[in-house]
Amino acid sequence: MQRPFTFINCAMSLDGKISTKQRHQVKISGHDDFMRMDSLRSGSDAIMVGIGTVLADDPSLTVKSKILRDERVEKGFEETPVRIIVDSLARTPLTSDIFKKGQGQIIIATSRSAPSFRVQALQEKATIITAGEKKVDLQKLALKLHDMGIKRLMVEGGATLNWGLISKDLVDEIYTFIGNMVIGGTGAPTPVDGAGFNQDELKSFRLESAEIMDAGIVLRWSAERK
Numbered sequence: 451m452q453r454p455f456t457f458i459n460c461a462m463s464l465d466g467k468i469s470t471k472q473r474h475q476v477k478i479s480g481h482d483d484f485m486r487m488d489s490l491r492s493g494s495d496a497i498m499v500g501i502g503t504v505l506a507d508d509p510s511l512t513v514k515s516k517i518l519r520d521e522r523v524e525k526g527f528e529e530t531p532v533r534i535i536v537d538s539l540a541r542t543p544l545t546s547d548i549f550k551k552g553q554g555q556i557i558i559a560t561s562r563s564a565p566s567f568r569v570q571a572l573q574e575k576a577t578i579i580t581a582g583e584k585k586v587d588l589q590k591l592a593l594k595l596h597d598m599g600i601k602r603l604m605v606e607g608g609a610t611l612n613w614g615l616i617s618k619d620l621v622d623e624i625y626t627f628i629g630n631m632v633i634g635g636t637g638a639p640t641p642v643d644g645a646g647f648n649q650d651e652l653k654s655f656r657l658e659s660a661e662i663m664d665a666g667i668v669l670r671w672s673a674e675r676k
């Protein structure tokens with residue numbers, strides 16, 4: 451299957467949480483890790499998030515460094531990589547920051563269950579891709595994105611989208627920044643939530659690097675294929 455090289459980047463607390471139990475965004479990374487993330491954004495053809503992250507964090511997903519934006523333009527790319535929201539029911543608010551900041555293509559990946567009035571409203575602002583009946587079929591979406599020229603895809607969560615991709619073997623690398631705070635909370639999201647694997651289904655990743663950064667550490671993992 452021809453699909454983009456896909457990697458997840460996330461930041462978690464030392465106790466393995468990516469936001470609070472109220473799903474409020476937490477600044478886990480420090481300056482250097484945000485710069486590392488910006489550089490990963492800039493080197494990608496597209497950046498993807500789930501609708502849960504849009505509703506919780508309202509991210510813009512733009513490249514923050516002017517130097518990196520200028521480098522992209524010099525190479526003939528848009529300042530901002532393509533931004534993709536995985537949103538089965540087309541719930542993305544029309545007032546989202548993603549529509550207000552940055553340039554370039556925005557893709558909303560929906561399912562056939564999305565109400566047509568919401569799809570029509572979003573069509574004014576974004577390219578709509580339909581894949582799947584109730585939920586977005588991530589394998590079909592990956593194929594379509596590859597056909598559209600997206601060869602390197604950065605995923606910025608959240609917990610449920612990460613599960614959807616990893617459980618379908620669609621992830622090649624994971625970067626995890628581990629920060630120096632404890633968030634706690636049984637219901638607070640972790641890097642990968644969803645249904646979870648049974649013992650005989652666990653996915654393995656190989657540790658490629660570990661680098662002390664800010665007040666924490668950044669790990670890079672690559673998928674071990676069976």
Ligand SMILES: NC(=O)C1=CN([C@@H]2O[C@H](COP(=O)(O)OP(=O)(O)OC[C@H]3O[C@@H](n4cnc5c(N)ncnc54)[C@H](OP(=O)(O)O)[C@@H]3O)[C@@H](O)[C@H]2O)C=CC1
Nearest residue numbers: 460461469473500501502503538586607608609610611614
């Ligand atoms: N620290 C960090 O690095 C980061 C933290 N976060 C945090 O994560 C939380 C958000 O995570 P979460 O609530 O899990 O939301 P996600 O961003 O993971 O979005 C999940 C939603 O995506 C949609 N979706 C559609 N198809 C699929 C599919 N096949 N598989 C999986 N999901 C699918 C579903 O909604 P629908 O059915 O409506 O389409 C689903 O509920 C927030 O608290 C945010 O702050 C987020 C990013 C990074």
Ligand SMILES: Nc1nc(O)c(N)c(N[C@@H]2O[C@H](COP(=O)(O)O)[C@@H](O)[C@H]2O)n1
Nearest residue numbers: 461476477478479507509510511512606
């Ligand atoms: N890498 C990282 N470190 C943190 O501490 C974070 N809280 C996040 N969150 C992610 O960054 C997105 C914000 O993007 P914009 O600055 O709006 O472009 C947010 O939605 C999370 O995906 N990441």
